[in-house]
Amino acid sequence: xxxxxxxxxxLVTQMGNDKSIKxxxxxxxxxxxxxxxxxxKFLKIMFSYNNKELIINETVPNRFSPKSPDKAHLNLHIxxxxxxxxxxxxxxxxxxxxxxxxxxxEGSWLTVV
Amino acid sequence: xxxVEQSPQSLHVQEGDSTNFTCSFPSSNFYALHWYRWETAKSxxxxxxxxxxxxxxxxxxxxxxxxxKEGYSYLYIKGSQPEDSATYLCASPNSGYSxxxxxxxxxxxxxx
Numbered sequence: 001x002x003x004x005x006x007x008x009x010x011l012v013t014q015m016g017n018d019k020s021i022k023x024x025x026x027x028x029x030x031x032x033x034x035x036x037x038x039x040x041k042f043l044k045i046m047f048s049y050n051n052k053e054l055i056i057n058e059t060v061p062n063r064f065s066p067k068s069p070d071k072a073h074l075n076l077h078i079x080x081x082x083x084x085x086x087x088x089x090x091x092x093x094x095x096x097x098x099x100x101x102x103x104x105x106e107g108s109w110l111t112v113v
Numbered sequence: 114x115x116x117v118e119q120s121p122q123s124l125h126v127q128e129g130d131s132t133n134f135t136c137s138f139p140s141s142n143f144y145a146l147h148w149y150r151w152e153t154a155k156s157x158x159x160x161x162x163x164x165x166x167x168x169x170x171x172x173x174x175x176x177x178x179x180x181x182k183e184g185y186s187y188l189y190i191k192g193s194q195p196e197d198s199a200t201y202l203c204a205s206p207n208s209g210y211s212x213x214x215x216x217x218x219x220x221x222x223x224x225x
Contacts, residue, residue, distance in 0.1 A: 045212050045214070056207075103159070104156035
């Protein structure tokens with residue numbers, strides 16, 4: 001029973017399209033995150049949500065928008081996709097937003113062509 | 114912006130070798146230091162969370178130490194095995210304790 005699950009795992013799409021990546025956690029955690037693994041394989045925080053409130057947003061273009069319908073879900077919407085958006089996106093969750101262990105999903109490989 | 118540095122960037126050892134790598138972080142306003150293990154095409158998996166100066170944690174052949182006064186942590190692997198091949202990440206909470214800032218990782222390759 002997967003703790004943090006994200007779909008799709010692989011996504012190939014054309015420039016200019018709008019796409020979403022879904023994430024769900026069944027751990028009862030209060031905080032969920034989106035991380036981006038860049039071309040140098042560096043994990044960078046994009047968003048953090050605590051009880052449906054955005055608590056950080058690290059200089060991410062406004063084409064990216066997180067949407068949280070409830071505590072167990074944090075979806076990532078990307079508008080007007082660009083080639084540079086190609087990356088692996090990781091969803092994660094933790095019990096509290098205070099540096100506790102973060103549990104990651106398996107990643108979504110996005111390729112923009 | 115929290116600066117978490119790891120070295121070396123990559124490491125190649127033979128099966129049975131013991132190895133270690135370093136994570137350095139700002140020693141002021143220290144809260145916690147995390148180690149994660151990240152296998153290719155899988156999700157990062159938590160190894161240790163360390164909070165106290167002088168702390169030492171162990172899980173099987175893997176152990177870690179923490180020096181909060183000088184701002185570094187070491188991860189040790191005793192008798193490396195091919196299945197230890199992975200990227201090892203360290204991370205520390207940012208100033209608002211809202212998330213973890215990760216280092217760039219040390220990529221370990223253990224050859225049989």
